[in-house]
Amino acid sequence: MALLLEVKNLSKAFGGLQALRDVHFTVSAGERVGIIGPNGAGKTTLFNILSGFYPPNSGLVLLHGQDILGKRPYQIVNLGLTRTWQLVKPYSGMKVIEAVSVPTFSHRAKTRAAANYDRQGDIVKILDEIGLAEKIWEDVDNLTHSELRLLDISRAMATHPAILLLDEPFSGLSPRETEKISRMILDLNQQGLTVVIIEHRLRELMKLVQKVMVIYFGEKIAEGTPEAIIRDPRVIQAYLGERSPDIGLA
Amino acid sequence: MSLRKILSRLFIYPPAGFMILAGLGIYPAVSGNTLHVEILLLAVIYAIFAMSWDILTGYTHEVNFGFAFFIGGAGYVSGACNAFLAFPPALSIPLAALGAGVAGVLIGYLTLRLKGPYFSMATLAFAGILYKLAFILYKITGGEEGISGLQSLSSGPVTDFYLTWGVMIGIYFLLLFYSRSKHGTILKAIRADEDVAQSSGINTAYYKVEAFALSGLLAGIGGGLYAHAQMHIGPVMLSGSLSVLVVLLAMIGGMGTIVGPLLGGILLSILNEALRVVEVYRIAIYTGLLIVFIYLAPMGFVNLEFVRQSPWLKRFFLGKEESHGPSSGG
Numbered sequence A: 001m002a003l004l005l006e007v008k009n010l011s012k013a014f015g016g017l018q019a020l021r022d023v024h025f026t027v028s029a030g031e032r033v034g035i036i037g038p039n040g041a042g043k044t045t046l047f048n049i050l051s052g053f054y055p056p057n058s059g060l061v062l063l064h065g066q067d068i069l070g071k072r073p074y075q076i077v078n079l080g081l082t083r084t085w086q087l088v089k090p091y092s093g094m095k096v097i098e099a100v101s102v103p104t105f106s107h108r109a110k111t112r113a114a115a116n117y118d119r120q121g122d123i124v125k126i127l128d129e130i131g132l133a134e135k136i137w138e139d140v141d142n143l144t145h146s147e148l149r150l151l152d153i154s155r156a157m158a159t160h161p162a163i164l165l166l167d168e169p170f171s172g173l174s175p176r177e178t179e180k181i182s183r184m185i186l187d188l189n190q191q192g193l194t195v196v197i198i199e200h201r202l203r204e205l206m207k208l209v210q211k212v213m214v215i216y217f218g219e220k221i222a223e224g225t226p227e228a229i230i231r232d233p234r235v236i237q238a239y240l241g242e243r244s245p246d247i248g249l250a
Numbered sequence B: 001m002s003l004r005k006i007l008s009r010l011f012i013y014p015p016a017g018f019m020i021l022a023g024l025g026i027y028p029a030v031s032g033n034t035l036h037v038e039i040l041l042l043a044v045i046y047a048i049f050a051m052s053w054d055i056l057t058g059y060t061h062e063v064n065f066g067f068a069f070f071i072g073g074a075g076y077v078s079g080a081c082n083a084f085l086a087f088p089p090a091l092s093i094p095l096a097a098l099g100a101g102v103a104g105v106l107i108g109y110l111t112l113r114l115k116g117p118y119f120s121m122a123t124l125a126f127a128g129i130l131y132k133l134a135f136i137l138y139k140i141t142g143g144e145e146g147i148s149g150l151q152s153l154s155s156g157p158v159t160d161f162y163l164t165w166g167v168m169i170g171i172y173f174l175l176l177f178y179s180r181s182k183h184g185t186i187l188k189a190i191r192a193d194e195d196v197a198q199s200s201g202i203n204t205a206y207y208k209v210e211a212f213a214l215s216g217l218l219a220g221i222g223g224g225l226y227a228h229a230q231m232h233i234g235p236v237m238l239s240g241s242l243s244v245l246v247v248l249l250a251m252i253g254g255m256g257t258i259v260g261p262l263l264g265g266i267l268l269s270i271l272n273e274a275l276r277v278v279e280v281y282r283i284a285i286y287t288g289l290l291i292v293f294i295y296l297a298p299m300g301f302v303n304l305e306f307v308r309q310s311p312w313l314k315r316f317f318l319g320k321e322e323s324h325g326p327s328s329g330g
Helices: A043-050 A073-079 A096-104 A107-112 A119-130 A145-157 A175-190 A202-208 A226-231 A233-240 B003-012 B015-030 B034-060 B068-085 B089-110 B116-136 B157-179 B182-192 B194-198 B204-230 B240-253 B259-296 B305-309 B311-318
Strands: A003-014 A017-028 A032-036 A058-063 A081-083 A163-167 A194-198 A211-216 A219-224
Touching: A003 A043, A003 A194, A017 A043, A017 A194, A017 A211, A017 A219, A032 A043, A032 A175, A032 A202, A043 A081, A043 A163, A043 A194, A073 A081, A073 A107, A073 B194, A081 A145, A096 A107, A096 A119, A096 A145, A096 B182, A119 A145, A119 A175, A145 A163, A145 A175, A175 A194, A175 A202, A202 A226, A211 A226, A211 A233, A219 A226, A219 A233, A226 A233, B015 B034, B015 B157, B015 B259, B015 B311, B034 B157, B034 B182, B034 B204, B034 B240, B034 B259, B068 B089, B068 B116, B068 B204, B068 B240, B089 B116, B089 B204, B116 B240, B157 B182, B157 B204, B157 B259, B182 B194, B182 B204, B194 B204, B240 B259, B259 B311, B305 B311
Parallel strands: A032 A194, A032 A211, A081 A163, A163 A194
Antiparallel strands: A003 A017, A003 A058, A211 A219
């Protein structure tokens, strides 16, 4: 499979805090990759750098072999990399159809469209795939938390991305809603979308992805299939800490 | 765009707007009262100010507290072109408006990263600088006196009025069309969350500067019209009190609707003049009423909840929502 995203020696410090240290990984076209790590490990920082919101201190990020560091967030979206947000940031004050129409005005959506681009048709198709079609005329402010997450994913999909970064898509959702979003992610992946997912809910994530990368205090400590990762002693140590010596309490 | 398409677009715009435009158009023709025509002329110019303020602040919610910068700045440029270079209003007003538009690009670019009170203070500062300059450069600006004896717009108050009225109608429909096109939608997206708008692939900086430039350009047209209609431009048109008045007119009418600032600008200006029967207390009563209005309708009268909830009132004051989502034109 062709390499879609290459990250080499990526480092980022906020003052004295080293948020990322020499992180490197690759994502192939069509892959489903998970990124896990304890709170504060640097996962969201990684997304913020990949999507152009933070500049890194050093390193290289290649999308389709093209260097995207230093590009503005909207330029990166137009090159095919789109993200969603850990804390949903809805377009409040708009209707669902309007909110999803915003990305259809992006350069990428326009140039990828046929000569007679059917904007509304595109929006309806995306909302239909994601399962929000009946909410198309609803005010964004009236949507539930899980619908807002679906809307955020719809917004990202309307830019016609090659690779989608999902930042904790399951947080705050019930098992049923999690199941629904998982299925939707698999569907989109089957249609050719590459996905990278940050998630804390390991049980759900492990079922969804083919490859997992573990970040701990800004460093990548392991990478492999979900089966290998959950047995990796370094990962267990990062999540649960070392077994403490028995001091005879209790 | 075919005539049929234009007519079907007009149909979706708010009837309240058409009624006030028509009312303004009929009154001077049937009434011979020159004073009333002069009052309506000023009301029309204030409505231009309020609407051009609304396209930036009503849609992005970044409050421009220095709008006099564009109004007075263009007024002075237009006045100076006429007084010293003998340019006719037909040339001096477009020149001044163009200057205000370019200033809009510059200030828009400089304030791109500012939000909330910081943005407002920056706009306030730019207007403050221009206000001081009007006194420092007294050889050109006439200092406290301003520039007098400018050429009038046309031969008489009634033709002055109809010229201004025509310009206002043009600006009103331009802004309605712009705000309902992709440009308005993107500005609303930036208002909700600029980061998310960027991760929708939108060059948010471009659209913010564009709105700033449009807002400045149209205010510049209004400022130029004012200078020539009054045949005078003075530092009052650069003052903070004018900036605040424009904010109030647009806010009380209803921000982010274009038609609200139109109604607010016209009706409140007429109210202000009507209060001249109690001239001694006029300012006190007028500002008191504005405070009461803000208290009753903080988001403006056309944005009141009962207007938005009632299908008839909503259709009347806000127009019809487009069935096909925002168009890509504009």
